[in-house]
Amino acid sequence: MPDTAQQFASDNYAGICPEAWAAMAEANAGHAPAYGDDAWTAKASDAFRTLFDRDCEVFFVFNGTAANSLALASLCQSYHSVICASTAHVETDECGAPEFFSNGSKLLVAPATDGKLSPEAIRAIATQRQDIHFPKPRVVTITQPTETGVVYRPEELAAISATCRELGLVLHMDGSRFSNACAALGCEPADITWRVGVDVLCFGGTKNGMAVGEAILFFNRPQAEDFDYRCKQAGQLASKMRFLSAPWVHMLETGAWRARAAHANACARRLVDGIAGVPELSLMFPTDANGVFLKMAPPLMEALRGRGWRFYTFIGGGARFMFAWDSVPERVDALAADLRAVAEAGRG
Ligand SMILES: *Cc1c(COP(=O)(O)O)cnc(C)c1O
Numbered sequence: 001m002p003d004t005a006q007q008f009a010s011d012n013y014a015g016i017c018p019e020a021w022a023a024m025a026e027a028n029a030g031h032a033p034a035y036g037d038d039a040w041t042a043k044a045s046d047a048f049r050t051l052f053d054r055d056c057e058v059f060f061v062f063n064g065t066a067a068n069s070l071a072l073a074s075l076c077q078s079y080h081s082v083i084c085a086s087t088a089h090v091e092t093d094e095c096g097a098p099e100f101f102s103n104g105s106k107l108l109v110a111p112a113t114d115g116k117l118s119p120e121a122i123r124a125i126a127t128q129r130q131d132i133h134f135p136k137p138r139v140v141t142i143t144q145p146t147e148t149g150v151v152y153r154p155e156e157l158a159a160i161s162a163t164c165r166e167l168g169l170v171l172h173m174d175g176s177r178f179s180n181a182c183a184a185l186g187c188e189p190a191d192i193t194w195r196v197g198v199d200v201l202c203f204g205g206t207k208n209g210m211a212v213g214e215a216i217l218f219f220n221r222p223q224a225e226d227f228d229y230r231c232k233q234a235g236q237l238a239s240k241m242r243f244l245s246a247p248w249v250h251m252l253e254t255g256a257w258r259a260r261a262a263h264a265n266a267c268a269r270r271l272v273d274g275i276a277g278v279p280e281l282s283l284m285f286p287t288d289a290n291g292v293f294l295k296m297a298p299p300l301m302e303a304l305r306g307r308g309w310r311f312y313t314f315i316g317g318g319a320r321f322m323f324a325w326d327s328v329p330e331r332v333d334a335l336a337a338d339l340r341a342v343a344e345a346g347r348g
Contacts (some may be wrong), residue, residue, distance in 0.1 A: 006331045008271075009310040011177070011264065011290060014324035017209030019256040022249035024211070026334035027246035036060070036241040042085035044245035047252040048203075048217060053190050059216040060244040061236040064089070064176045067202035067214040069097035070234055072139060074227050075170050075200065078103040080138035083125050084173075085112035087147045087315065090175055101234060106135045114285050115146025126167045141178040143174040144181045144192065148284070148315060149268070149291030151184050154191055161197025170223070171197055174188070174216070176204035179261035180289040194219035205248060207231050209260045209325040213244040264290035267323035268330050274336025280343035284318045292321045294339075303342040309335060 004174065007013055032038040045058040059065050068090050072082055082098065084091050086109045091096045098107060110121040117140065126137040145151045164171045173193065175181070178201065182189055193201050199220055205213040218224035231237045239246050251257040268290045275281050280300060284293040295318045302318070304311075311319045321335070
């Protein structure tokens with residue numbers, strides 16, 4: 001198999017979608033003011049305000065680790081703590097960046113089902129210690145969809161945010177695949193963010209089909225105070241900001257943000273349908289969005305790798321397959337066929 005053959009190890013293997021690419025080309029025509037004082041950045045910020053039906057503060061950074069860790073740092077003092085699920089990207093995949101940028105705010109890890117936090121788990125952690133010796137809980141961070149591809153329903157989010165309000169906690173959402181969640185639920189972005197009490201959203205552009213970049217939305221403007229300085233200090237203020245912001249204009253205005261995610265979700269569903277009934281393969285989590293997590297015996301994984309397929313096994317030991325805006329249905333079918341073949345061969 002040539003190296004350019006599509007793999008489903010990560011949605012980041014995909015390239016740049018046509019809408020984002022066209023916007024980059026348009027933004028490349030001539031000069032524009034630097035550091036975000038350009039028309040593209042103003043337009044992209046307004047496009048977010050329109051899409052979310054909210055006069056929010058909008059910032060653009062290079063990646064999700066920066067978006068999450070700077071957002072969390074801005075909501076915390078160094079003596080505060082952040083409640084997250086044990087599977088949360090901020091805990092397992094950001095190399096301590098949230099703690100680093102917050103000067104030591106501690107992550108408090110809660111057990112999670114399907115990667116989801118629950119009001120009960122949040123309450124248990126937030127109320128376990130009230131004394132001066134323990135870092136004071138200040139923020140709850142949830143991932144939508146979760147790292148295991150499961151989507152929080154609006155009513156689940158409302159219940160979490162009610163608990164946060166009651167306990168004096170701020171609610172942050174890691175939405176590196178936020179578009180996939182909206183596509184899966186068929187809802188408006190506002191319905192799973194500020195309308196149900198989410199304070200800050202990190203909206204992923206990269207996995208949605210952009211070259212690079214995430215947007216940070218503060219739905220309550222005062223919470224964004226001095227955030228621009230924080231971005232600059234962290235090396236996240238792009239001097240040619242228009243190339244981070246222009247792709248959002250096309251993605252949001254054409255509806256590509258949702259359509260591209262819906263395609264990725266459909267490919268995940270296609271794989272699930274393609275391997276239905278194979279007893280050696282079982283789903284570890286519901287397939288709500290663009291990821292499929294398969295429990296399968298190590299020899300079958302070995303055999304699948306032998307057929308040229310790449311995939312990660314870092315979450316619970318299962319095989320993870322992620323689909324993107326450009327996933328080719330026939331290639332998904334080829335993966336399903338190889339999965340069925342290795343399962344059958346394993347029966348001997
Ligand atoms: C991909 C991802 C991010 C962003 O990661 P970067 O590599 O820093 O862009 C954040 N959260 C989750 C859940 C992710 O899957």
